[in-house]
Every structure is written in C-alpha cells, then in structure tokens.
C-alpha cells in the first residue's frame with residue numbers, strides 16, 4: 001500500500017481528514033479576520049461624540065471619558081459596559097449595544113450611524 005502514503009507519510013484517507021481539518025481551521029481564521037474587520041469598520045463609523053452616553057445632557061455615564069488630546073469621548077469599561085450602569089449623579093440605567101438603538105429607531109439626531117442605516 002505504499003502508493004497510499006504519498007503525502008508526508010499519510011494515506012489518502014488520513015490526508016483527506018487532515019486536509020478537511022486544515023480547511024476548517026482556515027475557515028475559522030478567515031471568519032475571525034472578517035469578523036474583526038467588520039467590527040472595526042462598524043466601530044469606525046462612530047464619531048465619539050459621546051451623546052449616546054450623555055455627554056451633552058449634563059448627567060453622563062460615569063464611565064464616559066474625554067480624551068483631551070483628540071476631543072473625543074470613549075468608554076473606560078467598553079468591553080464590559082453592557083448591563084446596569086450609573087450616571088455621574090448615580091442614576092441607574094442599562095447600557096445596550098448601539099445596534100439595539102438603531103433597530104428601535106432611537107438614535108440621536110446627530111449620531112453618525114444615522115447616515116449609514118446601521
């Protein structure tokens with residue numbers, strides 16, 4: 001059966017299984033890369049005005065920060081922001097993904113996502 005062990009010591013069935021595993025792994029790598037690119041594209045739409053987090057209403061989220069170098073806002077707990085949060089004055093609210101706000105048609109008038117349709 002020497003003819004079946006022609007690719008790196010694998011017979012054709014082992015080679016096919018290994019090839020399928022490699023293909024699945026590559027699909028996963030490509031999928032993750034695309035997800036990352038889509039996330040960055042989507043995040044890049046935001047102009048960091050902070051209005052959705054209360055930058056203009058006098059009682060912003062306590063996690064909202066202003067980057068003095070750029071004049072743009074950012075969340076100090078972005079990766080764990082979703083769920084119950086407090087404003088500077090202590091009022092409790094629930095932080096939700098911007099996609100949920102888009103779906104409900106509740107974007108601020110000047111929000112950059114208005115121009116993209118989400």
Ligand code: SF4
Nearest residue numbers: 046047049050052111
């Ligand atoms: S209101 Fe819109 S553009 Fe402004 S920070 Fe929030 S998501 Fe970004």
